[in-house]
Amino acid sequence: MRLPPEDRDLSPHTGYTRAHWEAAADGLLEAAWRWSSPRGAFLDLPGRPSKSGVRSDGLEGYARTFLAAAFRIAGAGGADPNGLLSRYAEGLSAGTARDGAESWPVILDHFTQGQPMVESASVALGLRLTRPWLWDRLDPEVQDRAEEWLRGALRHVPAPNNWYLFPFTVAGFLESVGRGDAETASARGRALELLETWYHGQGWYSDGDGRAFDHYNGWALHLYPVLDGYLAGKSLHGDRLREHLESFSLLFGADGSPIHFGRSLTYRFAAASAVGLGAVTGSTPLALGVSRRLLSGSLRYFLERAAVDENGLLSLGWHGPHEPTLQSYSGPGSPYWASKAFVCLLAGADHPLWTSVEEAAPSEGPDRVLALPEPGFLVQSSGGIVRLHNHGSDHVRPFEGEVAGDDDPHYGRLAYSTHTGPTSAGNPADNHFAVVVAGVRSVRRRIHPLGAAENWAASWHRPVFATGSPMVPGLRVESLTVARGVHELRVHRVIGAPPGARVELTGWATGAEAVSSLRPLQGWTDEDEVVAPQGTAYTAWARMPRLTGDASAGLFVALATLSADALPDTPTTFTDLTFTWPDGVTTHLALEPLGVS
Numbered sequence: 001m002r003l004p005p006e007d008r009d010l011s012p013h014t015g016y017t018r019a020h021w022e023a024a025a026d027g028l029l030e031a032a033w034r035w036s037s038p039r040g041a042f043l044d045l046p047g048r049p050s051k052s053g054v055r056s057d058g059l060e061g062y063a064r065t066f067l068a069a070a071f072r073i074a075g076a077g078g079a080d081p082n083g084l085l086s087r088y089a090e091g092l093s094a095g096t097a098r099d100g101a102e103s104w105p106v107i108l109d110h111f112t113q114g115q116p117m118v119e120s121a122s123v124a125l126g127l128r129l130t131r132p133w134l135w136d137r138l139d140p141e142v143q144d145r146a147e148e149w150l151r152g153a154l155r156h157v158p159a160p161n162n163w164y165l166f167p168f169t170v171a172g173f174l175e176s177v178g179r180g181d182a183e184t185a186s187a188r189g190r191a192l193e194l195l196e197t198w199y200h201g202q203g204w205y206s207d208g209d210g211r212a213f214d215h216y217n218g219w220a221l222h223l224y225p226v227l228d229g230y231l232a233g234k235s236l237h238g239d240r241l242r243e244h245l246e247s248f249s250l251l252f253g254a255d256g257s258p259i260h261f262g263r264s265l266t267y268r269f270a271a272a273s274a275v276g277l278g279a280v281t282g283s284t285p286l287a288l289g290v291s292r293r294l295l296s297g298s299l300r301y302f303l304e305r306a307a308v309d310e311n312g313l314l315s316l317g318w319h320g321p322h323e324p325t326l327q328s329y330s331g332p333g334s335p336y337w338a339s340k341a342f343v344c345l346l347a348g349a350d351h352p353l354w355t356s357v358e359e360a361a362p363s364e365g366p367d368r369v370l371a372l373p374e375p376g377f378l379v380q381s382s383g384g385i386v387r388l389h390n391h392g393s394d395h396v397r398p399f400e401g402e403v404a405g406d407d408d409p410h411y412g413r414l415a416y417s418t419h420t421g422p423t424s425a426g427n428p429a430d431n432h433f434a435v436v437v438a439g440v441r442s443v444r445r446r447i448h449p450l451g452a453a454e455n456w457a458a459s460w461h462r463p464v465f466a467t468g469s470p471m472v473p474g475l476r477v478e479s480l481t482v483a484r485g486v487h488e489l490r491v492h493r494v495i496g497a498p499p500g501a502r503v504e505l506t507g508w509a510t511g512a513e514a515v516s517s518l519r520p521l522q523g524w525t526d527e528d529e530v531v532a533p534q535g536t537a538y539t540a541w542a543r544m545p546r547l548t549g550d551a552s553a554g555l556f557v558a559l560a561t562l563s564a565d566a567l568p569d570t571p572t573t574f575t576d577l578t579f580t581w582p583d584g585v586t587t588h589l590a591l592e593p594l595g596v597s
Contacts, residue, residue, distance in 0.1 A: 003023050010358070013297065015300075021296075031312025032312075038102070042095075043058060045333055049331055060115065060336075063123045064337055070129035071339070075347065085134050118163065120152070120166060120170050127173055153187075160208045168187055172184075176232070207395075209398050212262075212411075213377070214411075215267070217248070218270075225237050235283075245278050247377075252361055253419060254385075267334075272299070289358050293360065295344055296358070299341065369483045371452040377390065392447055392449045394445060402445050406425065412445065413431040414479065414481070419514045428546075431508060437472060442463030473496070480492075480595060486562065488561070501551035502551055505547045505548075511538065530546050
């Protein structure tokens, strides 16, 4: 990828300017188009196919790169120095042809052939953004064929989550070109109705019914409606995006890394798309120098860590290829949802997003702890590392039972960070409290929040076992995290444990990128270290501290630490439910309910 020289006067933190974003878009698009089908309807990128099959994957490559091209060209007022629009126009013509050699898969219900519905939103948004230079110049027959293919998204059932915003986006495009009707109005109305039920406050949506709070907030649940309103010349939920960015802006490390939490992390710097959207639309509480710091920091972070392979393509993974990061729906074109970050290019070259001097990211300031009771998060920032203590997001849908699956590394752990990734399902679990019955360790599935305020958050769950009896009657674990500086006080109360049960607590899984410790304070009898041979997204091989004890003790207290440098000296005391931190501040625990008094 050919990037221009750094500008450390304008961008003292990253060196990146708008020209770097344009060059990154150009480089990614140039590389991807080397793998196009003869007429360009498919970009058949190399790599393991998704469960949807290679034709769907080829459409995904077309649609997601089209989105990056559309942001790039629309932000430049239609300038298309690399001749991309003619390629996408030809691909659209071939893809929407009936029974042609490059005809796209039709859009069906999500449970039969749903992936094309996802890609229809990127096609529609790309067409809307480039309308004067692409859509308006198409033959009427091609326009009609494109409309008919897109309407498949309006006539079939989306997945019960952010997918409802795909027909919403398709309908928005059709209405913008004078092709709206009752069908488009219905799709838009239904999506907005559901969006209301998924909004929990503090700028956070759940991804469908239930309590799935993750990066889909930024790159889907905020992006589609806010951008739709902006393109239509009106405001739509911009106030929610503004409130979201107040907390979300803290979830980037000083090195630019987003928080490593939730599914679809192969989208990488798409995590910053909400930051760019807020800057473009004015729906942001951030100084624009801070916005660019977060955007460019995230882009640079991945470009410097092998996210782009030897072919110039975004790989399936986090830094480089990383199988445990992926889901079954991930295919070679999937990483190009990273294209959503290029929404920032809709701000022209003279926009303050690009002319303001970069300012420090929130995580580069003083130590900070932020409680978010609505999603059940406790965000802790210290020394450039950001931690997310999860007491509210579980990705277990309402119609699924507690035993709907085994350990989910992307949601089930107690904590996540910008510098460590969860261990894979086949390795010992990091940041996990397990009840061990007859040699079988429990997992944490559905999470029930107990509260969050100031520097603490708490929750409870029913331990689930993969073999033998899936649950023990009456067994319940309550968990509390209190954060200060680089330290986390972890408190767990076990209720209803059967005779002979044991408990285990693990800390952060680290390699060379960070160090961690786990100090027993009450209830624990033994401590050692375990390894994760498959490593994490950050390290090829990881180790983590572990504490064990007899479940009959009931209350278990430990002090966890994660640092980028040597672990600090931590003189502390814990007596009579009162913990004294290294700086002399005291925390008093409450048990009914579990929390801080």
